[in-house]
Amino acid sequence: MTPETKLREDICLLAKSMFDRGLTGGSSGNISARLSDGKLLVTPTGSCFGRLDPARLAVLDGGQHIAGDAPTKEVALHAAFYDTRPTGAVVHLHSCHSVALSVLPDTDPDNMLPAITAYGVMKLGKVALLPYFMPGDPAMGDAIKGLAGKRSAVVLAHHGPVVAGKDIEAACYAMEELEETAKLTLMTRGMTPNLLNDAQIQGLVTKFGVEWDD
Template identity: 80%
Template sequence: MSAEARLREQVCLFAKSLYDRGLTPGASGNISARLEDGRLLVTPTGSCFGRLDPARLSVLDEARAHIDGDAPTKEVALHAAFYETRPAQTGAVVHLHSTHSVALSMLPDTDPEDMIPPLTAYGIMKLGKVKLLPYFMPGDPAMGEAIRGLAGKRSAVVLANHGPVVAGKDLEAACYAMEELEETSKLAILTRGLSPKMLNEAQIQGLVTKFNVEWDD
């Protein structure tokens, strides 16, 4: 099996896993993954993560033009911005409509610069600081401009009233980080108003140093 065929299968496998566990409903969410030659495999517009066909994934060239497969997601600009601003660290991008991270994005006291509270070690290790971006209409190219405005400093963001977007070194890493984002958001919702014991600054900095976490503003 070729590297491209393996990656096509992997995209569909991870997508179905995310769908089966209720992390993105209906025909929501999109995934992209970079091939060795710089082309992108992208989930098609209007597709359900539970029923993707590896042979019908969209293919974009290095200029992000559609060259093969079904029509790509309307969020191509969002994905492209991560590959452009974090080229060395980004081999895949995952965008979901997951319940708890979206809920957290709508609460008035959520910190837009660091929206995930330091509740767990893995939330910090896998995500760093998560930026809350404002609401954009789905498909608005301005989402890509908002990512570019971060100058490559964040691997994970949440679009307000919409959903999280995570870039990783490969598809597996991006999916695992996305799951960590949703689970930590769930913990934040469950413990809200209960004065949970969070990691202190020394504990956070210990994780940042040991695991080389991107933590600067």
């Protein structure tokens, strides 16, 4: 099995796992992953995570579609991460709890997830909340570029989360951590939960090399 064949199969396997567990539904969500030659494998537009075909993933070279089905209309969203930070894969979902948290008026746009668990801090760092954009609007990519590579995870208001990782597994696992932390945030809202304190957060930042810039 070639590295490209394995990556194609991994994308479809992980996408189906997320679909089967209700992390995204219908034809929502998209994934991209970088090949060793710099080309991108991208899930097709209008495709369902539960029924992806490895052979039909789109291939992009320098932003140009060169093979496979037509790519997701949100390519600009993915490209912004590849252009601004070391990235091997990008995952975008329409996961329920993240979207719910994105529309609440007191959600902090600079750091929308409270430090409830150590793994939320370790896998995500600070998660930025971006404003609403129409799906497919290239301005979504501009908003991510405006973060200058300082965030590996964002949530688009009224839309859903986008996470970049060093490889496809890291991106998917971080995405799942984001959704679980959003769920915990909503479950404990109004209960004044005991969060990790500054010293505990800094301990994680130092030990695990977490990005925690302002």
